[in-house]
Amino acid sequence: MKVRESGMPDEPVWSSFFEPEMVLKAMLVDEHIDDLCEIGCGYGTFTLPAARIIGGELFGFDIEAAMVAVVNQKLLAGRISNVRLAVRDVLKLTTGLESASIDYVMLFNLLHHDKPEELFGEAFRVLKQHGRLGILHWRSDIATPRGPDLSIRPSPERILQLFDNNQFAVEKPTFFIGKYHYGMVLQKQ
Template sequence: MPDVVQWESYFDSDEIVHKLSDPGRRRRCVEFGCGFGTFTRAAASLVDVKQIASFDIDDDMIRTTQMRLSDETSAEVFLTRRDFLADGCGLPDGWADWAMIFNLLHIESPSVLLAEAHRVIRRGGTLALIHWRDDVATPRGPSMNIRPSLTQCQAWAEQVGFQFASTPVLEGSPWHWGLRMTRLDAETRRDSEEPQV
Protein backbone atom coordinates (compact mmCIF):
# COMPACT_ATOMS: atom_id res chain seq x y z
CA MET A 1 0.00 0.00 0.00
CA PRO A 2 1.22 3.54 -0.69
CA ASP A 3 0.95 6.23 1.98
CA VAL A 4 -2.50 7.56 2.85
CA VAL A 5 -2.22 10.81 0.89
CA GLN A 6 -1.15 9.05 -2.29
CA TRP A 7 -3.77 6.31 -1.86
CA GLU A 8 -6.61 8.77 -1.40
CA SER A 9 -5.56 10.74 -4.49
CA TYR A 10 -6.85 7.82 -6.58
CA PHE A 11 -10.48 8.20 -5.44
CA ASP A 12 -13.22 10.68 -4.73
CA SER A 13 -14.48 8.73 -1.74
CA ASP A 14 -17.35 11.13 -1.03
CA GLU A 15 -18.65 10.78 -4.59
CA ILE A 16 -18.33 6.99 -4.43
CA VAL A 17 -20.30 6.51 -1.21
CA HIS A 18 -22.95 8.99 -2.37
CA LYS A 19 -23.47 7.44 -5.81
CA LEU A 20 -23.34 3.82 -4.63
CA SER A 21 -25.85 4.09 -1.80
CA ASP A 22 -29.51 4.93 -1.41
CA PRO A 23 -30.15 8.19 0.51
CA GLY A 24 -32.71 7.72 3.25
CA ARG A 25 -32.20 3.93 3.17
CA ARG A 26 -28.61 3.58 4.38
CA ARG A 27 -28.86 3.78 8.16
CA ARG A 28 -26.62 0.74 8.77
CA CYS A 29 -23.55 -0.01 6.67
CA VAL A 30 -21.15 -2.95 6.65
CA GLU A 31 -17.71 -2.47 5.14
CA PHE A 32 -15.60 -5.43 4.10
CA GLY A 33 -12.00 -4.24 4.41
CA CYS A 34 -11.53 -0.79 5.97
CA GLY A 35 -7.94 -0.24 4.79
CA PHE A 36 -6.87 3.28 5.75
CA GLY A 37 -10.47 4.21 6.56
CA THR A 38 -10.89 6.12 3.30
CA PHE A 39 -14.45 4.97 2.70
CA THR A 40 -15.29 4.42 6.37
CA ARG A 41 -14.81 8.15 6.94
CA ALA A 42 -16.75 9.10 3.81
CA ALA A 43 -19.70 6.87 4.78
CA ALA A 44 -19.65 8.18 8.36
CA SER A 45 -19.96 11.74 7.02
CA LEU A 46 -23.37 10.98 5.47
CA VAL A 47 -25.95 12.41 7.85
CA ASP A 48 -28.41 9.51 7.49
CA VAL A 49 -25.79 6.83 8.23
CA LYS A 50 -26.06 5.93 11.91
CA GLN A 51 -23.99 2.74 12.28
CA ILE A 52 -21.04 1.29 10.40
CA ALA A 53 -19.59 -2.14 11.08
CA SER A 54 -16.18 -2.31 9.41
CA PHE A 55 -13.84 -5.28 9.25
CA ASP A 56 -10.23 -5.84 8.27
CA ILE A 57 -7.74 -8.65 8.76
CA ASP A 58 -4.89 -6.22 9.46
CA ASP A 59 -4.50 -4.74 12.96
CA ASP A 60 -2.59 -1.76 11.56
CA MET A 61 -5.48 -0.87 9.26
CA ILE A 62 -7.94 -1.06 12.16
CA ARG A 63 -5.73 1.23 14.26
CA THR A 64 -5.18 3.67 11.39
CA THR A 65 -8.89 3.89 10.65
CA GLN A 66 -9.71 4.40 14.35
CA MET A 67 -7.22 7.27 14.59
CA ARG A 68 -8.62 8.92 11.46
CA LEU A 69 -12.27 8.90 12.46
CA SER A 70 -13.66 12.30 13.38
CA ASP A 71 -15.40 12.93 16.69
CA GLU A 72 -17.79 15.16 14.75
CA THR A 73 -19.59 12.34 12.95
CA SER A 74 -22.94 11.21 14.29
CA ALA A 75 -22.39 7.62 13.09
CA GLU A 76 -21.29 4.89 15.49
CA VAL A 77 -18.38 3.04 13.88
CA PHE A 78 -17.50 -0.46 15.08
CA LEU A 79 -14.07 -1.61 13.88
CA THR A 80 -13.20 -5.29 14.19
CA ARG A 81 -10.17 -7.32 13.20
CA ARG A 82 -11.63 -10.35 11.47
CA ASP A 83 -10.96 -12.71 8.59
CA PHE A 84 -14.38 -12.27 7.04
CA LEU A 85 -13.53 -14.57 4.13
CA ALA A 86 -12.88 -17.50 6.44
CA ASP A 87 -15.28 -16.67 9.27
CA GLY A 88 -17.90 -14.30 7.83
CA CYS A 89 -18.52 -10.93 9.44
CA GLY A 90 -20.52 -12.25 12.41
CA LEU A 91 -23.39 -9.79 11.99
CA PRO A 92 -27.01 -11.02 12.13
CA ASP A 93 -28.86 -11.85 8.91
CA GLY A 94 -30.33 -8.73 7.32
CA TRP A 95 -28.52 -6.34 9.68
CA ALA A 96 -27.25 -3.88 7.05
CA ASP A 97 -29.01 -1.50 4.71
CA TRP A 98 -25.96 -1.47 2.46
CA ALA A 99 -22.52 -2.99 2.13
CA MET A 100 -19.28 -1.75 0.63
CA ILE A 101 -16.90 -4.16 -1.11
CA PHE A 102 -14.20 -2.00 -2.65
CA ASN A 103 -11.19 -3.29 -4.60
CA LEU A 104 -11.51 -6.83 -3.24
CA LEU A 105 -13.18 -9.03 -5.85
CA HIS A 106 -9.90 -10.18 -7.41
CA ILE A 107 -9.70 -12.60 -4.46
CA GLU A 108 -9.66 -16.35 -5.07
CA SER A 109 -13.29 -16.95 -4.01
CA PRO A 110 -15.32 -13.79 -4.72
CA SER A 111 -18.61 -15.68 -4.49
CA VAL A 112 -17.92 -16.47 -0.80
CA LEU A 113 -17.63 -12.77 0.02
CA LEU A 114 -20.64 -11.84 -2.10
CA ALA A 115 -22.74 -14.55 -0.44
CA GLU A 116 -21.79 -13.18 2.99
CA ALA A 117 -22.76 -9.68 1.85
CA HIS A 118 -26.08 -11.06 0.61
CA ARG A 119 -26.70 -12.71 3.97
CA VAL A 120 -26.05 -9.59 6.01
CA ILE A 121 -27.89 -7.07 3.77
CA ARG A 122 -31.64 -6.72 4.34
CA ARG A 123 -34.09 -7.40 1.52
CA GLY A 124 -34.14 -4.42 -0.81
CA GLY A 125 -30.76 -3.24 0.52
CA THR A 126 -27.80 -2.10 -1.55
CA LEU A 127 -24.49 -3.69 -2.44
CA ALA A 128 -21.83 -1.16 -3.50
CA LEU A 129 -18.86 -2.41 -5.53
CA ILE A 130 -15.85 -0.67 -7.02
CA HIS A 131 -12.69 -2.07 -8.53
CA TRP A 132 -9.67 -0.97 -10.49
CA ARG A 133 -10.50 -0.90 -14.19
CA ASP A 134 -9.20 -3.72 -16.32
CA ASP A 135 -9.31 -1.81 -19.61
CA VAL A 136 -6.78 0.97 -18.90
CA ALA A 137 -3.40 1.26 -17.21
CA THR A 138 -3.77 2.43 -13.61
CA PRO A 139 -1.24 3.79 -11.10
CA ARG A 140 -1.96 1.03 -8.56
CA GLY A 141 -4.05 -2.11 -8.26
CA PRO A 142 -3.61 -5.87 -8.64
CA SER A 143 -2.13 -7.43 -11.77
CA MET A 144 -4.28 -6.87 -14.83
CA ASN A 145 -4.65 -10.61 -15.40
CA ILE A 146 -6.54 -11.08 -12.09
CA ARG A 147 -8.71 -7.95 -12.18
CA PRO A 148 -12.39 -8.81 -12.61
CA SER A 149 -14.41 -6.76 -15.04
CA LEU A 150 -17.58 -4.93 -14.07
CA THR A 151 -19.56 -7.45 -16.14
CA GLN A 152 -17.97 -10.39 -14.31
CA CYS A 153 -18.64 -8.86 -10.88
CA GLN A 154 -22.24 -8.17 -11.82
CA ALA A 155 -22.68 -11.80 -12.91
CA TRP A 156 -21.16 -13.09 -9.65
CA ALA A 157 -23.43 -10.83 -7.61
CA GLU A 158 -26.49 -11.95 -9.57
CA GLN A 159 -25.61 -15.59 -8.93
CA VAL A 160 -25.92 -15.09 -5.15
CA GLY A 161 -29.19 -13.14 -5.33
CA PHE A 162 -28.49 -9.50 -6.20
CA GLN A 163 -30.13 -7.55 -9.01
CA PHE A 164 -28.50 -4.83 -11.12
CA ALA A 165 -29.36 -1.28 -10.06
CA SER A 166 -26.89 1.11 -11.73
CA THR A 167 -23.34 1.77 -12.94
CA PRO A 168 -22.82 5.43 -12.07
CA VAL A 169 -19.96 7.30 -13.71
CA LEU A 170 -17.31 8.12 -11.11
CA GLU A 171 -15.90 11.40 -12.41
CA GLY A 172 -13.46 11.79 -9.52
CA SER A 173 -12.19 8.20 -9.70
CA PRO A 174 -11.15 7.66 -13.34
CA TRP A 175 -9.26 4.41 -12.66
CA HIS A 176 -12.29 2.70 -11.14
CA TRP A 177 -15.69 1.47 -12.16
CA GLY A 178 -18.65 1.50 -9.78
CA LEU A 179 -21.57 -0.92 -9.58
CA ARG A 180 -24.69 -0.73 -7.47
CA MET A 181 -26.73 -3.89 -6.88
CA THR A 182 -29.92 -4.55 -4.91
CA ARG A 183 -30.60 -7.57 -2.72
CA LEU A 184 -33.66 -9.31 -4.03
CA ASP A 185 -36.33 -10.55 -1.69
CA ALA A 186 -37.38 -14.17 -2.07
CA GLU A 187 -40.52 -13.45 -4.12
CA THR A 188 -38.76 -11.12 -6.53
CA ARG A 189 -35.98 -13.65 -7.01
CA ARG A 190 -38.45 -16.45 -7.82
CA ASP A 191 -40.22 -14.21 -10.31
CA SER A 192 -36.94 -13.26 -12.01
CA GLU A 193 -35.95 -16.92 -12.31
CA GLU A 194 -39.18 -17.98 -14.04
CA PRO A 195 -38.61 -18.77 -17.71
CA GLN A 196 -39.65 -16.06 -20.13
CA VAL A 197 -42.14 -16.98 -22.87
Protein backbone atom coordinates in the same frame (compact mmCIF):
# COMPACT_ATOMS: atom_id res chain seq x y z
CA MET B 1 -7.07 -15.50 4.38
CA LYS B 2 -6.02 -12.10 3.15
CA VAL B 3 -7.32 -11.27 -0.31
CA ARG B 4 -4.40 -11.55 -2.74
CA GLU B 5 -2.63 -8.30 -3.64
CA SER B 6 -4.79 -6.34 -1.18
CA GLY B 7 -1.90 -4.59 0.57
CA MET B 8 -1.99 -0.82 0.52
CA PRO B 9 0.50 1.77 -0.73
CA ASP B 10 1.29 4.73 1.54
CA GLU B 11 -1.84 6.59 2.48
CA PRO B 12 -1.19 9.83 0.52
CA VAL B 13 -0.74 7.76 -2.63
CA TRP B 14 -3.95 5.78 -2.00
CA SER B 15 -5.99 8.88 -1.11
CA SER B 16 -4.89 10.68 -4.26
CA PHE B 17 -7.01 8.31 -6.35
CA PHE B 18 -10.37 9.14 -4.77
CA GLU B 19 -12.81 11.91 -4.05
CA PRO B 20 -14.69 9.91 -1.42
CA GLU B 21 -17.83 12.07 -1.11
CA MET B 22 -18.29 12.08 -4.87
CA VAL B 23 -17.72 8.32 -5.02
CA LEU B 24 -20.19 7.62 -2.21
CA LYS B 25 -22.85 9.77 -3.84
CA ALA B 26 -22.39 7.94 -7.13
CA MET B 27 -22.53 4.62 -5.25
CA LEU B 28 -25.92 5.55 -3.74
CA VAL B 29 -24.69 5.81 -0.15
CA ASP B 30 -27.13 8.40 1.15
CA GLU B 31 -28.91 9.57 4.28
CA HIS B 32 -31.65 6.96 3.77
CA ILE B 33 -29.12 4.22 4.58
CA ASP B 34 -29.36 3.16 8.20
CA ASP B 35 -26.70 0.52 8.99
CA LEU B 36 -23.75 -0.12 6.69
CA CYS B 37 -21.08 -2.84 6.57
CA GLU B 38 -17.66 -2.24 5.02
CA ILE B 39 -15.47 -5.25 4.30
CA GLY B 40 -11.79 -4.28 4.14
CA CYS B 41 -11.82 -0.72 5.48
CA GLY B 42 -8.14 -0.03 4.70
CA TYR B 43 -7.18 3.52 5.71
CA GLY B 44 -10.82 4.46 6.19
CA THR B 45 -10.88 6.42 2.94
CA PHE B 46 -14.61 5.72 2.63
CA THR B 47 -15.37 4.76 6.25
CA LEU B 48 -15.38 8.23 7.75
CA PRO B 49 -17.26 10.00 4.96
CA ALA B 50 -19.84 7.18 4.84
CA ALA B 51 -20.30 7.31 8.62
CA ARG B 52 -21.08 11.03 8.34
CA ILE B 53 -23.77 10.38 5.72
CA ILE B 54 -25.71 7.38 7.04
CA GLY B 55 -28.40 7.44 9.70
CA GLY B 56 -27.25 4.44 11.75
CA GLU B 57 -24.05 2.54 12.49
CA LEU B 58 -21.17 1.54 10.28
CA PHE B 59 -19.61 -1.88 10.94
CA GLY B 60 -16.12 -1.98 9.44
CA PHE B 61 -13.73 -4.92 9.19
CA ASP B 62 -10.12 -5.40 8.20
CA ILE B 63 -7.78 -8.34 8.54
CA GLU B 64 -4.89 -5.96 9.33
CA ALA B 65 -4.76 -4.66 12.90
CA ALA B 66 -2.66 -1.69 11.73
CA MET B 67 -5.45 -0.56 9.39
CA VAL B 68 -8.09 -0.76 12.10
CA ALA B 69 -5.82 1.17 14.49
CA VAL B 70 -5.31 3.95 11.94
CA VAL B 71 -9.04 4.27 11.31
CA ASN B 72 -9.85 4.22 15.03
CA GLN B 73 -7.44 7.14 15.53
CA LYS B 74 -9.16 9.09 12.78
CA LEU B 75 -12.58 8.38 14.29
CA LEU B 76 -11.41 9.71 17.64
CA ALA B 77 -9.90 12.80 16.05
CA GLY B 78 -13.04 13.38 14.00
CA ARG B 79 -15.35 12.69 16.99
CA ILE B 80 -17.28 10.16 14.95
CA SER B 81 -19.14 7.78 17.25
CA ASN B 82 -21.30 5.63 14.95
CA VAL B 83 -18.55 3.29 13.72
CA ARG B 84 -17.72 -0.16 15.15
CA LEU B 85 -14.47 -1.57 13.80
CA ALA B 86 -13.07 -5.06 14.19
CA VAL B 87 -9.87 -6.80 13.18
CA ARG B 88 -11.28 -9.84 11.47
CA ASP B 89 -10.66 -12.22 8.61
CA VAL B 90 -14.06 -11.95 7.00
CA LEU B 91 -13.33 -14.73 4.52
CA LYS B 92 -12.56 -17.18 7.29
CA LEU B 93 -14.97 -16.01 9.98
CA THR B 94 -17.66 -14.03 8.13
CA THR B 95 -18.51 -10.60 9.54
CA GLY B 96 -20.41 -12.12 12.45
CA LEU B 97 -23.20 -9.62 11.85
CA GLU B 98 -26.77 -10.73 12.21
CA SER B 99 -28.43 -12.00 9.03
CA ALA B 100 -30.69 -9.50 7.24
CA SER B 101 -29.59 -6.63 9.49
CA ILE B 102 -27.74 -4.27 7.13
CA ASP B 103 -28.90 -1.72 4.54
CA TYR B 104 -25.70 -1.34 2.53
CA VAL B 105 -22.53 -3.42 2.07
CA MET B 106 -19.44 -1.73 0.65
CA LEU B 107 -17.07 -4.02 -1.24
CA PHE B 108 -14.59 -1.45 -2.44
CA ASN B 109 -11.34 -2.43 -4.13
CA LEU B 110 -11.52 -6.00 -2.86
CA LEU B 111 -13.12 -8.13 -5.56
CA HIS B 112 -9.85 -9.34 -7.05
CA HIS B 113 -10.21 -12.15 -4.51
CA ASP B 114 -9.87 -15.46 -6.37
CA LYS B 115 -13.37 -16.43 -5.24
CA PRO B 116 -15.34 -13.16 -5.22
CA GLU B 117 -18.56 -15.14 -4.85
CA GLU B 118 -17.55 -15.81 -1.23
CA LEU B 119 -17.80 -12.10 -0.55
CA PHE B 120 -21.15 -11.89 -2.38
CA GLY B 121 -22.40 -14.72 -0.17
CA GLU B 122 -21.63 -12.84 3.02
CA ALA B 123 -23.07 -9.63 1.60
CA PHE B 124 -26.26 -11.46 0.70
CA ARG B 125 -26.53 -12.97 4.17
CA VAL B 126 -26.19 -9.72 6.11
CA LEU B 127 -28.27 -7.50 3.83
CA LYS B 128 -31.93 -6.80 4.44
CA GLN B 129 -34.25 -7.41 1.52
CA HIS B 130 -33.73 -4.57 -1.00
CA GLY B 131 -30.46 -3.67 0.73
CA ARG B 132 -27.65 -2.49 -1.53
CA LEU B 133 -24.33 -4.01 -2.42
CA GLY B 134 -21.89 -1.39 -3.72
CA ILE B 135 -18.97 -2.65 -5.77
CA LEU B 136 -16.10 -0.33 -6.61
CA HIS B 137 -12.96 -1.59 -8.32
CA TRP B 138 -9.93 -0.69 -10.36
CA ARG B 139 -10.73 -0.82 -14.05
CA SER B 140 -9.70 -4.07 -15.67
CA ASP B 141 -9.45 -2.65 -19.19
CA ILE B 142 -6.63 -0.12 -18.72
CA ALA B 143 -3.31 0.03 -16.92
CA THR B 144 -3.46 2.16 -13.75
CA PRO B 145 -0.71 3.61 -11.54
CA ARG B 146 -1.70 1.30 -8.65
CA GLY B 147 -4.02 -1.61 -8.06
CA PRO B 148 -3.71 -5.38 -8.38
CA ASP B 149 -2.22 -6.98 -11.46
CA LEU B 150 -4.48 -6.53 -14.47
CA SER B 151 -4.71 -10.30 -14.87
CA ILE B 152 -6.59 -10.70 -11.57
CA ARG B 153 -8.93 -7.71 -11.75
CA PRO B 154 -12.53 -8.75 -12.31
CA SER B 155 -14.22 -7.05 -15.23
CA PRO B 156 -17.74 -5.71 -14.60
CA GLU B 157 -19.02 -8.35 -17.03
CA ARG B 158 -17.34 -11.07 -14.97
CA ILE B 159 -18.92 -9.78 -11.77
CA LEU B 160 -22.34 -9.76 -13.39
CA GLN B 161 -21.80 -13.38 -14.42
CA LEU B 162 -20.79 -14.40 -10.91
CA PHE B 163 -23.68 -13.16 -8.86
CA ASP B 164 -26.88 -15.13 -8.63
CA ASN B 165 -29.79 -13.35 -10.31
CA ASN B 166 -32.13 -14.84 -7.74
CA GLN B 167 -30.13 -13.08 -5.02
CA PHE B 168 -29.19 -9.73 -6.55
CA ALA B 169 -30.52 -7.46 -9.28
CA VAL B 170 -28.66 -4.55 -10.82
CA GLU B 171 -29.88 -1.27 -9.33
CA LYS B 172 -27.25 1.00 -10.92
CA PRO B 173 -25.38 -0.48 -13.90
CA THR B 174 -21.64 -0.18 -14.36
CA PHE B 175 -20.26 3.35 -14.60
CA PHE B 176 -16.77 4.85 -14.48
CA ILE B 177 -15.67 6.81 -11.42
CA GLY B 178 -12.65 9.08 -11.83
CA LYS B 179 -9.91 7.94 -14.19
CA TYR B 180 -9.22 4.48 -12.89
CA HIS B 181 -12.30 2.92 -11.27
CA TYR B 182 -15.72 1.57 -12.07
CA GLY B 183 -18.71 1.10 -9.83
CA MET B 184 -22.01 -0.74 -9.82
CA VAL B 185 -24.79 -1.05 -7.26
CA LEU B 186 -26.76 -4.26 -6.80
CA GLN B 187 -29.91 -4.78 -4.79
CA LYS B 188 -30.76 -7.85 -2.72
CA GLN B 189 -33.91 -9.54 -4.00
